[in-house]
Amino acid sequence: MSQKVEPGNGGGTPLSSPPSEGRADLHSHTTHSDGALSPYDLIQRAHSVGLEVLSITDHDNVGALDEATEWGAGLGMEVVPGLELSVSLGEKDVHILAYFFDHRNPDLLDYLTFFRRERLKRAERIVHKLNSINVPLKLEAVLEQAGVGSVGRPHIANALLDGGFIASYHEAFERFIGTGGPAFEKKYQLSPADAFKLVNKAGGLSFLAHPGKHISELDLSQLIKNGLDGIEVVHPAHDEKLREYYRGLVNQYFLLESGGSDFHGGKKNDDHTLGLFTVPMHVVETMRSRLFS
């Protein structure tokens, strides 16, 4: 289905005049992690809303990239290799977006396999905790939701919803699996320095994903010292004020900028975001020139 969406610059604020260059969305998910669409369907949707570049950034998984690149090429769309990793920053769970790495790098692939195994063990622990508080969710129901994708809390939320244990997707996080909830379990996480090294060795760039209001300048300077290349400025969780704030930090610390919709589809009810949270093409070219010049 073709959907007409005005190209925007994030925060849901449409641009007043048509952009003179193409638009890129550098943050999206498929069925290879917690997204609802297959790589093929996501590429079709992205093309139908007028995107010229899409980065697929599945959690701990690069399985969508080959297929998506091929589907994209057929439509004249570029697919930038992407990935979303989780790192621990003190007590915080911080997300890192990686771009332009070699998605066949053996070390990287080994790590991703390990992370996905750890995710599976964590899902088992969460189901166990749920069962112990009289929520008889079965692991099989979660695995059915995850399919080939890296299993995560969104799959558990979907399984709880489909099983009639909760009335909305968000209730899963509020009542059970959100940070500090009765069935919360931590994920295996790298240190930021190790994550940046992994991405760097595979030839890619690392960005701080959707920092929102949760990152202090002290934490940020620590990440920069450890090898962070840029910040995701445009994201549905950032209003205009936050975008300006992070753009300022990007300039101040000579970092790169990124941005996208973090589109997942399905029960997340974020269908409207694809095509609205974008960056201009020169942002992609600046990343490329940092790597390849």
Ligand code: AMP
């Ligand atoms: P995981 O990587 O398995 O810890 O799952 C993290 C994902 O769960 C995030 O990327 C969000 O999509 C989702 N999530 C985390 N916290 C919440 C929340 N409070 N409400 C809704 N979704 C959430």
Ligand code: FE
């Ligand atoms: Fe996600």
Ligand code: FE
């Ligand atoms: Fe994220």
Ligand code: ZN
């Ligand atoms: Zn994401």
